[in-house]
Amino acid sequence: MNPLRVFYTRVNLSWGFTLRFKGTSASQPAYPLPTPTTIVGAFAYPLARLLNLNPYTSETYKWGDGRLISNTMKIFLEVTLAASAGLVASDTFTTGLAVYSELGRIIAVPYKGTTELGRIKKPLYSDEFFTDSIPRALPVQALGSVYASGIFLELSWIIDVEKLSRELGISIEDIDRVAEKAVYGVTRIGGREGIVAVEPTCARYIRDPVEVKGGDKFRTRLYVEEVCAEPLDPSYVFEITLPDIKYRDKLYYLPARTASKIFIIPLREELKPPLFRVLDPCRAITAPGEDFALGVVS
Numbered sequence: 001m002n003p004l005r006v007f008y009t010r011v012n013l014s015w016g017f018t019l020r021f022k023g024t025s026a027s028q029p030a031y032p033l034p035t036p037t038t039i040v041g042a043f044a045y046p047l048a049r050l051l052n053l054n055p056y057t058s059e060t061y062k063w064g065d066g067r068l069i070s071n072t073m074k075i076f077l078e079v080t081l082a083a084s085a086g087l088v089a090s091d092t093f094t095t096g097l098a099v100y101s102e103l104g105r106i107i108a109v110p111y112k113g114t115t116e117l118g119r120i121k122k123p124l125y126s127d128e129f130f131t132d133s134i135p136r137a138l139p140v141q142a143l144g145s146v147y148a149s150g151i152f153l154e155l156s157w158i159i160d161v162e163k164l165s166r167e168l169g170i171s172i173e174d175i176d177r178v179a180e181k182a183v184y185g186v187t188r189i190g191g192r193e194g195i196v197a198v199e200p201t202c203a204r205y206i207r208d209p210v211e212v213k214g215g216d217k218f219r220t221r222l223y224v225e226e227v228c229a230e231p232l233d234p235s236y237v238f239e240i241t242l243p244d245i246k247y248r249d250k251l252y253y254l255p256a257r258t259a260s261k262i263f264i265i266p267l268r269e270e271l272k273p274p275l276f277r278v279l280d281p282c283r284a285i286t287a288p289g290e291d292f293a294l295g296v297v298s
Contacts, residue, residue, distance in 0.1 A: 004081070005176070006209050006285060006294050007043045007157040009183050010088070010202035016097075016147040017194030022066060022247060030144030032099050032264055033223065033254070034155070034189050036083035036245045043157045044076040046185025050178040051170060064246025079164040080157065080245055082285070082295035086221035086255060087266030088152040096265040097148040105138040112136070151266060152199070155186065156222055158209075158285055158295045180205045206287050209294065214280030219273040220293040221266075223252040228282035228296045233274035236267065 019038055020028040034042070048055055053072050061068040068074050087097060112120065120136050122128035165172045183203040188194045212218050217232065223240065231237035231253055238259035244250045255274045257265040267273065273292065278284050284293040 003160050003162040004209050005161040006206040008204045010154050010199045011196035013148050014195050015149050017189040018145040019190035028143050034085045035242050039083040042186045047182040066247035075167045079159045081297045082158040084156050084222040084295050086154045089266045089268045099262040101142040101144045109137050156294045209285045212284035214278050218284040218293040221255050221273045223254045224296045226251040229276040236274040
């Protein structure tokens with residue numbers, strides 16, 4: 001039996017999404033695209049609910065260069081072989097995706113030490129109250145988000161279903177049955193305000209994907225690890241840096257008309273995605289009878 005399974009869907013962004021850099025506090029810039037862990041979470045949330053799993057634990061877990069607060073999420077990440085995203089322009093009037101930051105104030109008092117609290121306590125409405133107390137108690141932060149109104153986002157998650165079955169103690173047949181519904185249950189990307197709508201005709205759960213091995217070619221709109229593919233249409237491929245499934249920064253190839261750290265113009269839907277060659281020992285994963293890759297497994 002083929003142990004590979006692919007969750008794939010296309011969602012319409014209502015306004016954009018918020019997905020900020022890991023390890024930041026004072027200034028919080030945003031990633032331009034959903035990271036692999038975010039994609040896993042987008043699919044895993046409806047899957048976990050349908051399987052009646054408990055996402056909460058009292059422990060934290062070391063995971064790569066980060067930490068996890070859910071044993072259930074740890075299992076989903078452990079069975080992940082690849083997770084990726086890409087952009088699609090639905091029509092000629094689609095502009096693109098822009099990363100921006102807006103100023104806001106946060107409540108910092110709970111995080112201040114005794115010395116700092118003493119500096120905050122100034123007579124009400126005195127000069128020091130406005131120059132010292134307010135800036136220390138309610139400091140200004142630049143909070144990043146991504147604006148991408150009307151753009152379609154393609155998401156893909158590739159797993160080892162045999163390993164998932166062992167870890168959860170649930171049969172493969174039950175996972176397959178529930179997963180066919182879970183691909184329609186993606187509701188948001190990143191922060192809670194990043195609401196999305198699934199395009200129902202594009203959602204798929206693929207039970208028998210095909211492997212494209214080293215040296216063979218494939219097309220994709222999804223970002224691909226730089227070490228796994230050689231771009232054969234370099235005019236429509238750009239480099240971006242994102243944290244991988246273990247929160248380690250890596251370079252990815254992103255198919256697009258143009259792209260930078262703060263602005264991306266996606267390829268139009270009627271255009272063929274750029275062509276890549278698979279590099280050993282990686283494998284591109286496609287649906288039967290298609291050359292469009294749904295992800296690349298390293």
